[in-house]
Amino acid sequence: MTTGSVPDAPPRGTRPRNRRDLIIAAAVDLFHRYGYEQVSMGEVAKAVNVSPSALYRHFAGKPELLIAAVVSEMTPFRQIFASVLTASPRIGPDELAQQVAGVAAQVSRLGTLWRQEARSLPADSYAVLRSEIRSTLDQFTALIRAQRPELSEPDALLLAESTCSALCATSHRSRDLSRSEFEQVLCDIAAAILNAEPVAAGAPTGRSAGYLPVTRRERLLAAAAALFAERGYLSVSMEEIGSRAGITGPTVYYHFGSKQELLAAALERGTEWLWRDLYRALDGTAESVRGAKALETYVAFIAHYSDYAAILGTETRHLEASSRDRLQQSHRDFVGEWIELICVQNPTVGAAEAKIRLEAVLTFASDISRTQYLCHRPGVFETIERIGRVVLFPERPVVAIG
Structure with missing residues (x-):
């Protein structure tokens, strides 16, 4: 290099x-x-x-430098949160959304550094960085509760993490949008989340252990997806995957010749399931509501297969070039289908804006589904879908851009 x-x-x-x-x-x-x-x-x-x-x-080393890099990118958010929390008179969620969106439009690298590169850190360094991230989220949570005292702390934390995740996913401006248009879309996304009413019904969301396949190849795939999602591709060995699947010794290599093959197979499986679910959901669904049906289906996917959703967002970069290009093209096609669905359901939203809104929803939904202190909250997936509908299909008039 x-x-x-x-x-x-x-x-x-x-x-x-x-x-x-x-x-x-x-x-x-x-x-x-x-x-x-x-x-x-x-x-x-x-x-x-x-x-x-x-x-x-x-x-002292490269891990400490990456931690400092991520904290540096977070600092403008921390400064905004501290400033708004002590401001008098206190501003409302819409004004907060505008300020946070302005920072997000300037800080374009935080999402990649945190969601992807930080997964290469050793466990102890990753824990330090997670503590820094949580400190920022706690600061944001306190600010949201100060504005909306009716919210419980878990509800405010859910909105804080959803907002940060969504904005970090949408920090790259399309050439089809002016800076002011881009910032307005980010502001609309942040306002939709910060004004959301979390669903709080039913018992805590619990995930069953899931079906354990009988065949060894399928057990290895499931184990690999889980471990890659938990710790990242680089931190997992073939022996650990075999152990998680209940398979020891060279038998692992009979089914997959390398960890790279396992990663490719797991990512292809997740991609195939996403396409399958989309086709099944839209078959027989009226064109005017297909976008909402696709969202419902995606939320169901991350609720049951969050491991696959997570690695599709973070581990594709570790594939060899030919496999990576194929998966990335499939992802572009998937996003293209979604954009068409969004624009048909709400013609006032142009393609460039729809892409930003979609990236925000897909990312924050996947992130929340993998966050242990949030994914078991009562009504969490219903809340994700509720927020997703407002972000993707805004009811108020939106100037068509893109």
Whole structure:
């Protein structure tokens, strides 16, 4: 991998006071562009014109640098939350949505660094970063409760995490939208979530252990999907997958020659199920409500197969080129089908806007389904669907863009 210096890198041999900030800025850029695993500490040092030894005076290792990079991208959100919480008079959810959307439009790399690159961290470092993320979410949760005191803390936390997840998924502006149009869409998404009424009915959502396949190949697939979703592809071994499936020794390799084959098979299975569910749901459904039916079906999918939904969003990047290209094309086709459904159900929403709204819903729904302290909350999947409907099919007039 070849890298250049960051634009503000000082001449080699100098010691600027903001050297630590320059190192973090370079790390954010390099980790986002090339991936955490592909960037060495030496390459980060080269980007800011310092020696590796100077870099290690600031950071003990690459995990600490990634943590600092993610925290750096979160800092503008923390500053907004702190400012709004102490403001007088206190603003409402719509004004908060506007401010948070403005930050999200500027901070475009947080979602990738947290949802994808952070999964390569060692367990202890990942725990540290999760604590930082939770601290930010707790700050946002307190702000939401201050605005909407009728909400319980779990309900406010659900809205906080949904908002952050949705905005981080939609941080890349389409060339078909102006900056002001883009920020308005983000604001509408944030406002829809922050004003949502969580469903609170029934017993806590509990997932059954699920069907345990008899055939060894199917058991290996299920075990691989679960482990990849829990810890990430790079942190899981074939032996651990075999153990989870109740299969030991070389028998694992009889069914799959490598971990790469297992990942490809698991991702293809998840993709096939998504398409199958979509076709079944839309068969015989009136065109005017197919978008809502597709949403209902997707929420049912993540409720039962959250492992597959999770790895489709985070682990495809680890595939070999040919398999990755095929899966990514299938995903683009899937998104294209959805966009058409959204635009037919609500013609005032253009394709570019529909894509942003869809990315927000698919991402926050998948994230919530994998968050242990939220996915068992009573009514959580009904709430996801309720929010998804408002985000995808806004009832108020929307200027057609895109």
